[in-house]
Structure formats: C-alpha cells, structure tokens
Amino acid sequence: QFKSKIHSNKTNSQVKTSLFSSEKSGSSPSHQNNQQSKESSCVICGSQHNLTNCIKFHSMSAKQRVESLSKWKGCKNCLSSAHNTHKCSSKWSCRFCHHRHNAMLHIPTSQDLNNSQVNLNPQSPSSNSETSFQVSPALSSTSHVEVQVLLGTAIMEIQDSRGHFHRIRAVIDSGSHFSFITQKFFNKLGMSLVSCSKRISGIGQTLFEGIKGQLPCKLRPRNRVTPQVNVDALVVNNITNYLPTVSVPSHVTQHYSNFDLADPKFFEPASVDFLLGGDMFGEIWMGEPISVGENLPKVFKSIFGMIVIGKYFDDQNVYNSNTSLFVTQEPDCLTKELSRFWELEEPVASHTPILSDEERQCEEHFSSTHYRLESGRYVVKLPFIEQPPDFSYSSYIAMKRYKNLEYKLNKNQDLKMKYDEFMSDYVKLGHMTSTNSVSKFVIPHHPISKIDRGEVKLRVVFDASVKTSSGSLNDSLHVGPKLQNDIRHILLNFRRHPIVFVTDIVKMYRQILIDSDDRAFQHIYWRFDSSKPIQKFELNTLSYGLASAPYIALRVIRQLCIDEGHR
Known part of the structure; x- marks a missing residue:
C-alpha cells in the first residue's frame, strides 16, 4: 500500500486513452521575468494590463500571436515591453524548441511528430498509505504535437415503453464487449430494468461495480424507420464527458459537408447517453472506410449514416491535456464472493452500523x-x-x-x-x-x-x-x-x-x-x-x-x- 504521486510534465502534451483521458483546453502558461516593471497599455487590446494577462491574446492561435507581435519592439521571450529580446535577462526559453521566444509563440511543426516521449517508471512506495488498493507502476505519456482523435458518434432513435422513439447521441466503441445507456436517459424511457450480474472491467482489469441493470433496446436511424436493431444495454450513471473534447476546426469539417452524416454536428462537443459496443459492431457497419485526405479522419458507412472516426493534426490551436493511467489491483471476484459467504456465517456482535x-x-x-x-x-x-x-x-x-x-x-x-x-x-x-x-x-x-x-x-x-x-x-x-x-x-x-x-x-x-x-x-x-x-x-x-x-x-x-x- 502506498500513495501514488502524479508529477506534472513540463511539456505540452496531448494523449488520449479511449474514454479515460481527462482534458482541459487552454493555452500554456507563459514564463515571466520576475523583475519585470509595471507595463504600459497592452499592445493587443490597448487596456492597462500586461500582455500575459490579455484575454484576447490568450484566445489567439500561436500563429496569430506571432503575426500580431511581428512589428512589436518588446521582448518576445518574457513578453515585457520594457526591453527587447536581446536584452532579456530571463533564464527561461521556449519549453518546446528551447529557442529564445515565449512558449505561447511556439508554432508546432510536422517534425514534432518524432518528439513524443514515453516514460514508464515505477514510483517508490510510501509508508503513509491511506488506501486499501495497490497501485502498480504509473504510465505517463507526453507529446509535443497537437494530434486530436475523433471517436465516432451517431444520432439515432431509441424506442420507449409506449412505442415512441426519442433521439439519443451515441459513441461507437468496438473495443467494448457491452453496450451502455445512461441512467438519466433510461428514466425518460419509462421502461423496466432486467437484473444482471455481469462483471465489467476496464484498463488494467479495474472492476466497475456501477451497473444498475440491463435494458432491452430497439434502435433505428434518426431519419428512417428501418432498419431497426435490438441491443441489450447496461444502465450506468455516466458514460463519458463531452465528445469531442474540443471543437473541430473548420479546415477539417469542410471535408465532410457532402456526406450524409450519422451525427451532423460531430464537430461540436456534446453529451453522450449511449455507447454502442462491439456486440453490435458487425450489425451496423457497411462497406470500406472512405479517405477524404491525408492526416484527416476517415468516413465509415453504417446503418445510421456516415460516421467520422480518426485523428487529425491541428497546428492552429494549443491545448493542454494531462493524462495519468494507474493500474489498480483489487481482490478477485472469487475472493469477494467467499468473503460475503464468511460474513453471513460469522456471528456479529451488536454494534453501530456504518452508514453510507x-x-x-x-x-x-x-x-x-x-x-x-x-x-x-x-x-x-x-x-x-x-x-x-x-x-x-x-x-x-x-x-x-x-x-x-x-x-x-x-x-x-x-x-x-x-x-x-x-x-x-x-x-x-x-x-x-x-x-x-x-x-x-x-x-x-x-x-x-x-x-x-x-x-x-x-x-x-x-x-x-x-x-x-x-x-x-x-x-x-x-x-x-x-x-x-x-x-x-x-x-x-x-x-x-x-x-x-x-x-x-x-x-x-x-x-x-x-x-x-x-x-x-x-x-x-x-x-x-x-x-x-x-x-x-x-x-x-x-x-x-x-x-x-x-x-x-x-x-x-x-x-x-x-x-x-x-x-
């Protein structure tokens, strides 16, 4: 037993692990000269604040920032207007290429594709343990490139207890053995649950015990009455955060305007209430993938319409993504079942119960x-x-x-x-x-x-x-x-x-x-x-x-x- 420590990496990273990554979009914090004097008006918006505090400046892409400061005589390393870059006394430089400019002015290039770093180092155990779980070596991965991955989403219709159909947004995940629906959407359907005792585990065989029951579902495309497919979905509180995690830029989405898409707004982050797993993957897939260009997501034909899946390279925006993956080990199912049996057979002394x-x-x-x-x-x-x-x-x-x-x-x-x-x-x-x-x-x-x-x-x-x-x-x-x-x-x-x-x-x-x-x-x-x-x-x-x-x-x-x- 030991505490796990998460060390922040000083590189701008973008790593996704299926639906398990946690992301925050925004610009990288810039380094500043601690001796910097009070600034004059902002060169970008004209307000009385430092350039590093300018909201408009932060909202720009790296390329737009460089263009905006092309004729500026201030320091492009610490972003001070009190001196130029050659006279900057700051010891910091760009964290990505180590040149003498601010990290906010770094424009990623295709060469950065080879700069990915993966580190697998076991952490030393700590004696001050506060958890009963054993944490195995942590995997941290960093990348200097802005590669985004689109998970396939589709708008489909699901039948309720009265035979009416409701639109629901689903993510297609061929890596899942089961299909899932959120408790929130299940409540809208007015249907009855079927009890089940399925054992669900994720990465590292981590057990998931939040299954409410099983729901027999009937699905169909959003704009047609046929075909219809039957699927058994497990009811859970939540499936994932908004997908996609960030808005897809227009220079990517313009390639898909002529397709009959299963999710016409696949490029806008939105909630997901259904996960269609590998149990139904072969039932919905039709034909070969269609390529629309190099380094762009491919289009797959399905009974729900065309689904956009894959990675794309976005060099116009900078996002921070911190992903930590820990493998947890729990007692196996047999041990748990035996423990429950022993507890039933063990005489229990009178005591105050522990309330949830x-x-x-x-x-x-x-x-x-x-x-x-x-x-x-x-x-x-x-x-x-x-x-x-x-x-x-x-x-x-x-x-x-x-x-x-x-x-x-x-x-x-x-x-x-x-x-x-x-x-x-x-x-x-x-x-x-x-x-x-x-x-x-x-x-x-x-x-x-x-x-x-x-x-x-x-x-x-x-x-x-x-x-x-x-x-x-x-x-x-x-x-x-x-x-x-x-x-x-x-x-x-x-x-x-x-x-x-x-x-x-x-x-x-x-x-x-x-x-x-x-x-x-x-x-x-x-x-x-x-x-x-x-x-x-x-x-x-x-x-x-x-x-x-x-x-x-x-x-x-x-x-x-x-x-x-x-x-």
Whole structure:
C-alpha cells in the first residue's frame, strides 16, 4: 500500500486513452521575468494590463500571436515591453524548441511528430498509505504535437415503453464487449430494468461495480424507420464527458459537408447517453472506410449514416491535456464472493452500523423534519434525494391503469366488494380524503388476493415504482439504512427468556402521517360507483409502496423509544 504521486510534465502534451483521458483546453502558461516593471497599455487590446494577462491574446492561435507581435519592439521571450529580446535577462526559453521566444509563440511543426516521449517508471512506495488498493507502476505519456482523435458518434432513435422513439447521441466503441445507456436517459424511457450480474472491467482489469441493470433496446436511424436493431444495454450513471473534447476546426469539417452524416454536428462537443459496443459492431457497419485526405479522419458507412472516426493534426490551436493511467489491483471476484459467504456465517456482535453518505442524508432528513401532533401522532416528510422532477405524465399512466382495474373488478363482484371495503375503511379512518388540488404524482394501485381457509384475503398495493418519462417516485426517494434486526440476533434473543410476547402493530404504516406539503405525491384515482365521475383522493398516511416506507416506519418506532423511553 502506498500513495501514488502524479508529477506534472513540463511539456505540452496531448494523449488520449479511449474514454479515460481527462482534458482541459487552454493555452500554456507563459514564463515571466520576475523583475519585470509595471507595463504600459497592452499592445493587443490597448487596456492597462500586461500582455500575459490579455484575454484576447490568450484566445489567439500561436500563429496569430506571432503575426500580431511581428512589428512589436518588446521582448518576445518574457513578453515585457520594457526591453527587447536581446536584452532579456530571463533564464527561461521556449519549453518546446528551447529557442529564445515565449512558449505561447511556439508554432508546432510536422517534425514534432518524432518528439513524443514515453516514460514508464515505477514510483517508490510510501509508508503513509491511506488506501486499501495497490497501485502498480504509473504510465505517463507526453507529446509535443497537437494530434486530436475523433471517436465516432451517431444520432439515432431509441424506442420507449409506449412505442415512441426519442433521439439519443451515441459513441461507437468496438473495443467494448457491452453496450451502455445512461441512467438519466433510461428514466425518460419509462421502461423496466432486467437484473444482471455481469462483471465489467476496464484498463488494467479495474472492476466497475456501477451497473444498475440491463435494458432491452430497439434502435433505428434518426431519419428512417428501418432498419431497426435490438441491443441489450447496461444502465450506468455516466458514460463519458463531452465528445469531442474540443471543437473541430473548420479546415477539417469542410471535408465532410457532402456526406450524409450519422451525427451532423460531430464537430461540436456534446453529451453522450449511449455507447454502442462491439456486440453490435458487425450489425451496423457497411462497406470500406472512405479517405477524404491525408492526416484527416476517415468516413465509415453504417446503418445510421456516415460516421467520422480518426485523428487529425491541428497546428492552429494549443491545448493542454494531462493524462495519468494507474493500474489498480483489487481482490478477485472469487475472493469477494467467499468473503460475503464468511460474513453471513460469522456471528456479529451488536454494534453501530456504518452508514453510507445517502443513508446518512436520509437519517439527517428524518431527524430535522419529523414532528408530533398534540395527539402524539408522528408526522414525516418524504426523503427526496434531490429536488423531485416533474411527474405530470404519471396521471395519464394512473388513469389508464385504473380503468383496466375497474374493468377487472366489474367482472369479479367478490373481488370488487373486498376492494370497496378496503377503500371505505381508508376513507372512514381519515387515511384518505377526496381532493381537487394539483397532483405531483398519481400512484396506480392494484389488488393482491389469496384464499386463506376458504376466505378471500385482499391487500391493495400502491405502485410508486411505476415508470414515467421522469422516472418513478421511488427513484427519487432515499431508501434509508436498514433498521431491522438480524434474524440470527432475534432467534438468539428469543431463547434468553422463559416467556416471550409476540405482538403486532395494527396498520403500522398508516399510523404515521405524511406532511401536508408532500401529500400531493400520494394521489390516487378511485370511485365507489362506476356510474359517477372518477375522483381523485389524497393518501394522508405513509403508503405501503414507497421505497422509504420500511425505514420511516421503523425509524418512527425508534424515535418513540427516544421520546418516551424514560416513561
């Protein structure tokens, strides 16, 4: 175990490692004479500042800077107007060619292609380790040339749960075994996830454990209804930063104006919400690559249109790019699985659980927002992860599902009678009231019934996990930490006493009130008589179907012990 140290290289570098590089565009910082006196007005813009502080000067390309200072009598080494270049006392020179001019005035040439340097040196271990990961030798790579690489992007359409198609920007990556979609775009589709246990690893076999599930997708070109391809995409929080990382200059893009491009704005940095991997590469590729010129990206024909991929040489702009690649070694999958097995078999002593950041936020939310009425009943607010989105489409889904439910109940009078009894009890106890207020989320509901000793038992389920164009209500709520006791502890404690009382809290969830500000997220559709208009009701108590309901119910009991335990 040791800390890794990242040493900045004093050369202007541009290195890309697929989607793993981190870049910042801008000009290289220039060296200055520490003894430089106060400057007069700027030779470029006329303002009262040094040339090195001129925004307009920094925005120019190296070639434009040289041309602007061609008749200037100041120093082209330290950019001072107090003396000329021959009288400059600065020990610094150009970091690229070591000539007596400023690095901001260096114009890269094609000869710089041979000046790339690669250094592979293991770093010495440090005794002050703060991480459990072992870091292998670091690879740092630098280059004096401005070679940019375009990863192929395409605008395609993806089908949602209602059969409608939405445009999505994808990157084509033949080096990936799987295809991926972002969680943000998945929420818009209103589709259901399929659980999966795929093992994903990147460079250096680094494991990635952020897979939310698998989504069956149907894709088609943006301007045609055929062909259509089916692909299984893994849902992740994020795929990559904006692509391309910098804007492609016009002298490059002009070569592609006559092509039917899959991404007409491939030259503008924009977000990517889909990665089409090697599993579909052979399905979309058509024909041979087309060359448009030397040192320019090639054009590949696909079912989505022409895709631009490859490198180009940009000698008009200077960009800083720092890329560090570290190979991390983690315990292998088998060791992890065995560890989980051992943890299940190991008796655990009672201790305070370690909360994750989200669990801690949920706990802090409850502690700061719950309150009690004079009757002693607890009132809570829903623990949203962040500001809840617009769930207006939920009313359409809930209405459609309610009409299907009503049709089903009208065909089964025994089930309808039980359902009416349940809803009547809800209204009678004040747990549900009719409302005309604006809905923030309308929850669909359906019955679950079983026959117990010849009697039909019915339970109404409120489906807060139903997907809308903005995701589901449960997607926006904290689940909260696990407060249930381990079953092993319960069984062991059960044996400690000769007499044990087993009790049940009647309508446990419905003993807890929801704050009036949050009840608009708990609206439902219902009517007792199908000949009358459908009504909108507001659930005043904690609903069964909320992801945070188990945590809130047990947390209220714990709070009751804290508030009343002394009695």
